[in-house]
Amino acid sequence: MLTLAVFSLLLHFAIQASSPLDQVFHYIDEHQDDYVQRLKEWIAIQSESGNPTKREDVIRMMQVVGEMIKHLGGTVELTDVGNEEFADGKIIPLPPVVLGELGKDPNKTTVGIYGHVDVQPAKIEDGWSTDPYLLTEKDGNLYGRGSSDDKGPVLAWLHAIEAFQALNQELPVNLKFIFEGMEESGSKGLDELLKEKNETFLSNIDYIVISDSAWLSKKPALTYGTRGLCYFLVEVQCANQDLHSGLYGGTVHEAMTDLIALLDSLVNSTGYILIPGIDSDVMPLTDEERVLYEGIEFNLEAFKRTLDITELLHKTKEDVLLHRWRFPSLSIHGIEGAFSGPGAKTVIPAKVTGKFSIRLVPNMDPDKLSSQVTTYLHGVFAARGSPNRLRVALEYGSKAWVTNFTDKQYDAGRRAIRKVFGTEADLIREGGTIPVARTLQHTTQKSVMMLPIGGADDGIHSQNEKLSRNSYINGTKLLAAYIAEISQF
Numbered sequence: 269m270l271t272l273a274v275f276s277l278l279l280h281f282a283i284q285a286s287s288p289l290d291q292v293f294h295y296i297d298e299h300q301d302d303y304v305q306r307l308k309e310w311i312a313i314q315s316e317s318g319n320p321t322k323r324e325d326v327i328r329m330m331q332v333v334g335e336m337i338k339h340l341g342g343t344v345e346l347t348d349v350g351n352e353e354f355a356d357g358k359i360i361p362l363p364p365v366v367l368g369e370l371g372k373d374p375n376k377t378t379v380g381i382y383g384h385v386d387v388q389p390a391k392i393e394d395g396w397s398t399d400p401y402l403l404t405e406k407d408g409n410l411y412g413r414g415s416s417d418d419k420g421p422v423l424a425w426l427h428a429i430e431a432f433q434a435l436n437q438e439l440p441v442n443l444k445f446i447f448e449g450m451e452e453s454g455s456k457g458l459d460e461l462l463k464e465k466n467e468t469f470l471s472n473i474d475y476i477v478i479s480d481s482a483w484l485s486k487k488p489a490l491t492y493g494t495r496g497l498c499y500f501l502v503e504v505q506c507a508n509q510d511l512h513s514g515l516y517g518g519t520v521h522e523a524m525t526d527l528i529a530l531l532d533s534l535v536n537s538t539g540y541i542l543i544p545g546i547d548s549d550v551m552p553l554t555d556e557e558r559v560l561y562e563g564i565e566f567n568l569e570a571f572k573r574t575l576d577i578t579e580l581l582h583k584t585k586e587d588v589l590l591h592r593w594r595f596p597s598l599s600i601h602g603i604e605g606a607f608s609g610p611g612a613k614t615v616i617p618a619k620v621t622g623k624f625s626i627r628l629v630p631n632m633d634p635d636k637l638s639s640q641v642t643t644y645l646h647g648v649f650a651a652r653g654s655p656n657r658l659r660v661a662l663e664y665g666s667k668a669w670v671t672n673f674t675d676k677q678y679d680a681g682r683r684a685i686r687k688v689f690g691t692e693a694d695l696i697r698e699g700g701t702i703p704v705a706r707t708l709q710h711t712t713q714k715s716v717m718m719l720p721i722g723g724a725d726d727g728i729h730s731q732n733e734k735l736s737r738n739s740y741i742n743g744t745k746l747l748a749a750y751i752a753e754i755s756q757f
């Protein structure tokens with residue numbers, strides 16, 4: 269008993285003597301079960317933004333976030349951003365955007381935190397091993413829709429703040445929160461709101477930080493770029509109704525034959541995009557940039573094994589990553605109107621719509637790309653001499669985002685990573701598209717950094733989405749360390 273008492277006393281002194289940030293880390297470790305419990309409550313709210321029947325849940329989720337910020341002593345505005353109108357004429361309210369503020373000390377740095385608390389749809393029938401809306405812990409992983417994308421990271425911010433407060437440590441920064449509920453559905457209403465608030469709510473923010481992405485490997489990362497996206501539809505129509513191939517085969521110019529030729533003209537078998545001029549706006553790769561890729565931790569063999577792929581389009585780690593993040597890519601997604609069910613239906617589809625997209629990199633422009641694509645496909649079509657009707661349309665376009673990672677905020681991010689993980693950060697990009705990073709940077713003209721805490725294998729948007737307990741708890745420490753570091757700039 270005596271030794272235990274002495275030990276406790278020593279431990280007590282050790283904690284007293286440790287740095288304020290170490291005390292925050294210790295507090296976070298001690299309260300991790302509470303954090304998991306709160307994540308469980310958040311995950312139980314089925315805030316699917318793409319599902320109009322769940323809009324009330326999204327709105328409730330926004331209220332819960334607002335309440336938590338108020339509980340931390342902040343002020344909150346649940347900002348109305350209007351309605352959403354559907355093709356069938358139905359109109360429902362958009363979830364409000366939570367604009368929160370904590371601290372107004374003019375001597376402190378002001379950090380803007382962006383996150384989202386809506387989720388992708390999920391049903392157990394989709395192939396989940398557990399109920400997607402009942403957080404389940406297994407083998408150190410917290411399974412549930414939104415655990416990694418992006419409820420876990422949003423909670424990690426709020427818990428980091430709570431930890432400073434619980435220890436009576438003054439928060440070293442002012443914080444502004446921008447939490448939305450439509451991220452998974454094109455962030456409807458957000459761009460307009462950000463522009464509207466640029467001179468008011470956003471005007472005194474010094475740095476903007478986003479935790480809504482993932483590490484590339486087991487090594488912590490900072491993300492300084494994302495690709496844009498242009499989604500195209502190419503429609504060919506040959507008749508006013510579907511035809512029987514026994515009656516009409518051999519007499520008509522078939523729409524599907526034209527469409528296959530058009531789709532086949534887009535990219536060759538080594539992944540090279542054949543649309544003329546497409547590379548003209550791609551920023552040239554510098555030698556310094558290539559060197560950066562050599563240092564990034566990425567296991568090509570493991571990557572192939574996960575996908576069960578024997579050979580990739582590119583041989584080296586550097587080239588694979590460059591083509592994933594730094595160069596455009598083209599993917600063909602599907603053909604609407606084509607027969608795709610089981611069995612052998614002898615139909616000649618009257619109208620088929622091919623769907624493909626191109627991931628954009630700096631400084632490609634969606635409008636210019638759209639005109640290059642349209643001109644090229646009309647040329648390929650003309651060369652076939654087909655009498656059918658062709659229509660090419662850009663369904664959706666957004667530009668890429670990239671920032672200069674020598675910016676001071678990235679120093680704060682690197683130092684925070686060193687402090688929590690004792691290792692250097694990998695500087696990475698995302699191959700996917702997160703338009704809000706670009707919107708925030710271009711609207712406010714402030715430094716934007718992505719500080720992910722999720723793992724590469726979290727399965728976001730997929731079945732069995734998870735966040736590991738380690739990522740969640742170490743991530744909370746990382747965000748606390750970032751707050752401490754950025755306050756010094």
Ligand SMILES: *[C@@H]1O[C@H](CO)[C@@H](O)[C@H](O)[C@H]1NC(C)=O
Pocket residue numbers: 373374375
């Ligand atoms: C800001 O810093 C100045 C100089 O250190 C000090 O005089 C002033 O009281 C501080 N303001 C606040 C609100 O703490």
Ligand SMILES: *[C@@H]1O[C@H](CO)[C@@H](O)[C@H](O)[C@H]1NC(C)=O
Pocket residue numbers: 466467470471472710711712713
């Ligand atoms: C937003 O405000 C900042 C100053 O806080 C300014 O530099 C920027 O140009 C403004 N953006 C727009 C779109 O007006």
Ligand SMILES: *[C@@H]1O[C@H](CO)[C@@H](O)[C@H](O)[C@H]1NC(C)=O
Pocket residue numbers: 536537538539540
């Ligand atoms: C694809 O096009 C590129 C550029 O013209 C070329 O280098 C490559 O060899 C082509 N691949 C094939 C399989 O033709």
Ligand SMILES: *[C@@H]1O[C@H](CO)[C@@H](O)[C@H](O)[C@H]1NC(C)=O
Pocket residue numbers: 672673674675
């Ligand atoms: C990034 O900023 C540094 C200095 O802040 C500058 O030297 C460098 O050229 C910039 N890099 C790019 C790609 O703009």
Ligand SMILES: *[C@@H]1O[C@H](CO)[C@@H](O)[C@H](O)[C@H]1NC(C)=O
Pocket residue numbers: 688689737738739741742
């Ligand atoms: C956090 O990171 C450290 C260092 O990488 C690791 O040892 C630990 O297991 C991680 N998990 C937690 C919950 O701290």
Ligand SMILES: [Zn+2]
Pocket residue numbers: 384417418451480
């Ligand atoms: Zn997300």
